[in-house]
Amino acid sequence: MRVAPQSIPDVEGFVTSLVRNVPGAVYRCDVDAAFTMQLLGDEIERISGYPASDFVANARRTFDSIIHADDRERVHREIAEALAADEPYVLEYRIVTADGEVRWILDRGLRAVDAFGRECLDGIIFDVTHRRLAEEARLRSEAAAARAAELEASRARIVAAADEARRRIERDLHDGAQQRLVAASLALRVAERRLMESPESAAMMLVRARTELEAGLEELRELARGIHPAVLTDHGLADALRALAERAALPIRIECRVAGRLAPGVETALYYCATEALTNVVKHARATHARVCIEPGEGVVALEVSDDGAGGARLDGGSGLSGLEDRLAVLGGILEVKSVAGRGTVLRATVPVA
Numbered sequence: 001m002r003v004a005p006q007s008i009p010d011v012e013g014f015v016t017s018l019v020r021n022v023p024g025a026v027y028r029c030d031v032d033a034a035f036t037m038q039l040l041g042d043e044i045e046r047i048s049g050y051p052a053s054d055f056v057a058n059a060r061r062t063f064d065s066i067i068h069a070d071d072r073e074r075v076h077r078e079i080a081e082a083l084a085a086d087e088p089y090v091l092e093y094r095i096v097t098a099d100g101e102v103r104w105i106l107d108r109g110l111r112a113v114d115a116f117g118r119e120c121l122d123g124i125i126f127d128v129t130h131r132r133l134a135e136e137a138r139l140r141s142e143a144a145a146a147r148a149a150e151l152e153a154s155r156a157r158i159v160a161a162a163d164e165a166r167r168r169i170e171r172d173l174h175d176g177a178q179q180r181l182v183a184a185s186l187a188l189r190v191a192e193r194r195l196m197e198s199p200e201s202a203a204m205m206l207v208r209a210r211t212e213l214e215a216g217l218e219e220l221r222e223l224a225r226g227i228h229p230a231v232l233t234d235h236g237l238a239d240a241l242r243a244l245a246e247r248a249a250l251p252i253r254i255e256c257r258v259a260g261r262l263a264p265g266v267e268t269a270l271y272y273c274a275t276e277a278l279t280n281v282v283k284h285a286r287a288t289h290a291r292v293c294i295e296p297g298e299g300v301v302a303l304e305v306s307d308d309g310a311g312g313a314r315l316d317g318g319s320g321l322s323g324l325e326d327r328l329a330v331l332g333g334i335l336e337v338k339s340v341a342g343r344g345t346v347l348r349a350t351v352p353v354a
């Protein structure tokens, strides 16, 4: 502070008008557990709903008592740290007003010495509730925007995966059943031509046509099973997993602790989690056996696939597990991986159930 040489400073009057006009509650308080106020500006009433006289010398209540219980310990600690470092403090914390409302305040202060030579705190308290609420709203809307962007990206991946699946089916049909039907049709045409002059040769061609048709039929069945196993639709998740385990290249124990059927979408998603996880076990884990467990939780159902293999599985390691994450996200579910090198892998998919 600078004072003009020719003026006679009326420090007390100056301080009084400052205390009245500053848009915050000026204070001087003891360094004690109550923050006992020696002096407190009237602005505190607008901020807290309690008159300043309530707090001065702890007449009716202590300032400490209106600090939000969750912030109290931090306020004391941060002030003590600032005093120890002989530095001013700037704190933001919550108070509970006379109406029971929670308000955010900004408290700036520093160590001072009072007229008795005792250590005290001089500071000023501002109401920053509006700014805090605006900040919180901004953070919330940013988080919502991030979630929306992630959802958008996962939709795009789902569409891409569906396109890829369709292309694969088209290739399988083209290279499999379609070739068989073409061969059968050719054999039938030859048989037709030879029917009169060479009935024996025609009969051989009919046999060939039948063989091709049977093989084509089997390939179509196989393809349909891959697209959506009939046993899943007809008998549910546990049976579909048992059928999967029977065809697998290593021993798999299936444990199902969920009675009855789940929603079709949930069953399908968990089934594909199991098939991808077990394919990974065969492809990557060098395990001796695996276990699949379906268990109910609070409002959720979880599918866990564990193996005793090499470990080292990562959600971002390929397209399989991240595809599962997307599939589960659509249902509000999550995928977790615990996989330590040399200690096997546990994959856990959790999906909410209505």
Ligand SMILES: Nc1ncnc2c1ncn2[C@@H]1O[C@H](COP(=O)(O)OP(=O)(O)O)[C@@H](O)[C@H]1O
Residues within 6 Å of the ligand: 280, 281, 283, 284, 285, 307, 309, 310, 311, 312, 313, 314, 315, 316, 317, 318, 319, 320, 321, 322, 345
């Ligand atoms: N059960 C497992 N044991 C060991 N490693 C695994 C296992 N599952 C997945 N991984 C590792 O995590 C990576 C990611 O898996 P995934 O997303 O399914 O991709 P990929 O198409 O390679 O199977 C795999 O490439 C593999 O290195």
Ligand SMILES: [Mg+2]
Residues within 6 Å of the ligand: 276, 279, 280, 318, 320, 321
């Ligand atoms: Mg995989």
